[in-house]
Amino acid sequence: MTVSDPVVESIVATISRSATEIRQGLIGRRSTVDEENPSGETQVEADIWADELLGDRLRAIDGVGQYASEERAEVDDCGDDPATSGSFAVAVDPLDGSSNLKSNNAMGTVFGVYDDALPARGDALVTAGYILYGPITTMVLATEETVSEYELTGGERTVVETDLTLPDDPVVYGFGGRVPDWPEDFQAYAREIESELKLRYGGAMIGDVNQVLTYGGIFGYPGLESRPEGKLRLQFEGNPIGYIVERAGGRSSDGSQSLLSVEPTELHDRTPVHVGNADLIERLEDRLA
Numbered sequence: 001m002t003v004s005d006p007v008v009e010s011i012v013a014t015i016s017r018s019a020t021e022i023r024q025g026l027i028g029r030r031s032t033v034d035e036e037n038p039s040g041e042t043q044v045e046a047d048i049w050a051d052e053l054l055g056d057r058l059r060a061i062d063g064v065g066q067y068a069s070e071e072r073a074e075v076d077d078c079g080d081d082p083a084t085s086g087s088f089a090v091a092v093d094p095l096d097g098s099s100n101l102k103s104n105n106a107m108g109t110v111f112g113v114y115d116d117a118l119p120a121r122g123d124a125l126v127t128a129g130y131i132l133y134g135p136i137t138t139m140v141l142a143t144e145e146t147v148s149e150y151e152l153t154g155g156e157r158t159v160v161e162t163d164l165t166l167p168d169d170p171v172v173y174g175f176g177g178r179v180p181d182w183p184e185d186f187q188a189y190a191r192e193i194e195s196e197l198k199l200r201y202g203g204a205m206i207g208d209v210n211q212v213l214t215y216g217g218i219f220g221y222p223g224l225e226s227r228p229e230g231k232l233r234l235q236f237e238g239n240p241i242g243y244i245v246e247r248a249g250g251r252s253s254d255g256s257q258s259l260l261s262v263e264p265t266e267l268h269d270r271t272p273v274h275v276g277n278a279d280l281i282e283r284l285e286d287r288l289a
């Protein structure tokens with residue numbers, strides 16, 4: 001199954017073909033380097049390597065006007081301006097959850113294809129997806145039409161599900177950040193959810209969101225007392241995940257509105273992120289109001 005726009009298909013094919021290589025290249029690249037990314041976080045060798053690999057390949061595609069990643073400070077202009085031409089901007093979190101490399105746990109790659117210049121609102125996304133490096137390498141891809149799941153091996157992508165939707169009856173939840181750092185209203189909401197659903201938290205947004213897409217439920221990384229803007233980045237994490245979950249029939253929220261309506265101010269903006277079954281997100285917004 002391919003995406004109807006040839007440039008977007010080329011972007012998706014490039015990322016999915018690179019995924020098996022990225023997975024293989026993690027070996028020997030687990031240690032931290034003496035560098036910080038633009039969000040002030042320690043980088044591991046693999047973060048920088050995966051960013052360079054994806055950046056080189058995506059910038060070479062005709063019709064990609066901008067490449068941006070969590071690992072580089074500025075937008076890389078590599079073609080026509082996506083705001084005024086038919087070009088696309090690609091925003092990537094090359095390795096999501098890379099601190100899990102040390103303990104050898106799940107990680108991912110997240111991407112969003114915008115038809116506007118970055119930083120852009122999530123409703124400018126035309127496609128978004130993620131790779132999950134679990135026991136099997138899979139890709140979840142959301143387009144305007146549908147959400148599909150693929151298995152990736154040796155550069156090939158094989159469809160396993162063409163119309164992925166969030167199960168109606170929620171089963172799992174996962175919330176990031178230290179509990180004492182959660183604002184009181186979020187703590188009260190979490191107490192309710194704990195009594196209804198099962199905890200699933202692995203410390204990589206992609207792994208945790210994939211649990212929610214598989215079983216139904218809610219994933220959240222809230223605004224914290226010490227950091228009201230939360231931890232996750234709007235362009236590289238919040239928008240793509242919000243788009244995917246909304247396309248799959250769920251909802252996304254920054255605590256008061258859909259992530260896709262959040263107005264960005266800077267490329268590396270952070271935002272609280274909540275995604276999951278619509279009724280759970282509505283309840284959350286009521287509690288935080």
Ligand SMILES: O=P(O)(O)OC[C@H]1O[C@](O)(COP(=O)(O)O)[C@@H](O)[C@@H]1O
Pocket residue numbers: 041070093095096097098099176177178203204205206221231
């Ligand atoms: O360790 P914490 O505070 O629970 O944070 C976990 C969150 O941070 C992240 O690892 C941030 O992503 P990066 O690894 O891409 O910086 C998310 O994947 C995850 O949801």
Ligand SMILES: [Mg+2]
Pocket residue numbers: 093095096097205237
């Ligand atoms: Mg991430």
Ligand SMILES: [Mg+2]
Pocket residue numbers: 047070093094095096097098
């Ligand atoms: Mg990352």
